[in-house]
Amino acid sequence: MDTSQSRENDIRRLQGPPRASALDELIADLRSPDPVVRDDLAYLTARRWIPALEPSELRYVGDRMAAHFASPAIQARTFAPLVLALIADRGEWKQEWWRAFADWFPAETDLRGHDPELGWLHAPAHGADLLAALSRHPQQDPYPLAELAVCRLLAATDHLFDAQEDDRLAFALAQILSHPGLTTAQSVQWLDPIAAAFRTGEPGPVPAWASNTMRTLRMLYILADRGFHGPGAGAPRTPTHRAMVLDAIAETLTIVAPYAG
Template sequence: MRSELPGLLADLRSPDPAVRDDHAYVRLVELAPGLEEAERLRLGDELAGRFGDPEVHVRSFAALVLARLVEAGAHRAEWVEAFARWYPAEPDLRGYDAGLGWLHAAAHGADLLAAFGRHPAVEPAPLLELGARRLLAPTGQVFDAMEDDRIGCALGVVLTRAELTEHESVGWLGLVAEEFGRAEPGPMPPFASNTLRTLRVVYLLADRGVRPRGHRGAALTFRHRAAVREAVAGVLAVAAPYAG
């Protein structure tokens, strides 16, 4: 591993956002496209191993940098497995902390979900179910920093994959409909509010197309656009009848 990387990886753990965000993250993203394949894989292994770290900023920024590596073409099946264990189970969904700065585990995980969703070696259907499980996990945090947009965009990116069947494109919504169907009268729990707002983003992208990070040109179209739009509308109507 080139000599600069160990120090950057150490700084990526820093609780100081000036060190972590403005220095380590920025420099690692600059380096990622030019790394040799073996360096990318070693770096990715280190980052995927951080999903079990006790500090949320370490877990979250590991996901964000790993997303940039995957966008640059790197991939291991073990990274997807580690991500699938961590993302729906992440307990700290705060967007920002006055001391630690941006935490954004939900949003950073969404960026990695989108990166895996564009990688041809990663099966898309399990990623859709993974996104649904993240949304449906119990939480006391209502998204307040556009996490719903980031997750909705990530799901939209996955839904552009050409190999998806119509059943796979809408099947993950059954998990949401089932959970919404168990709702009881009373205040809407945070997870349900987060999920509703995310699905509205997916509906919009089904209509207008999605532009992944770094994409140039016309928006990408969902593989089964009409089916997804109708299925999302049906699920929204379970919990939000005023949506139509």
């Protein structure tokens, strides 16, 4: 495959079989173990092409990306949510894709940020990006998004976030919590499983999942308090029920930091 020549073609100019072939080539490259092909070329091409695709083409690419969640190749699994986020922002979304993502995200055990050979993998961060995109989708109930983020945080792991995955998850949660459809109860009850997990803590080293969760909540508190900028221009946004969210996060963190006022 002549990758450089392939990337010179704009999908808007392709019709018929060449267009379908170009999409299949792109899908294959999005699971390439070569980070130059996958990240520097294929993903950037997806960002450029997806806004120009027809709905049937978006669904075709989405189906293939959702299938990647079951791939034995880690890079295929972790780039699938990035592409699905682009498709969701176009307005296309299927419950089959949600089920595939929801099954994969908390179960993924390879949480490496960057690999010297494979490049960026970043499963927690890329999954967070899809959660954020879905929080903007008009047909998606926001509360299951927060629940899925919690499942990812509380999943057993020995991996300590080391590439700002906690920040990306916090940013996704901030966007979810700013959804106008969330009730006051939903804005805080997603924290209940975290509080319960924190209460099981024992003397000794802090488990990786607990440290990851604490740092995510600390960043979320800052974003909820100070506001954050979502996609596009505009004034900083805050959670729909900001005061309740801030109080609930602070109470949850006090379980592991009883010295806090």
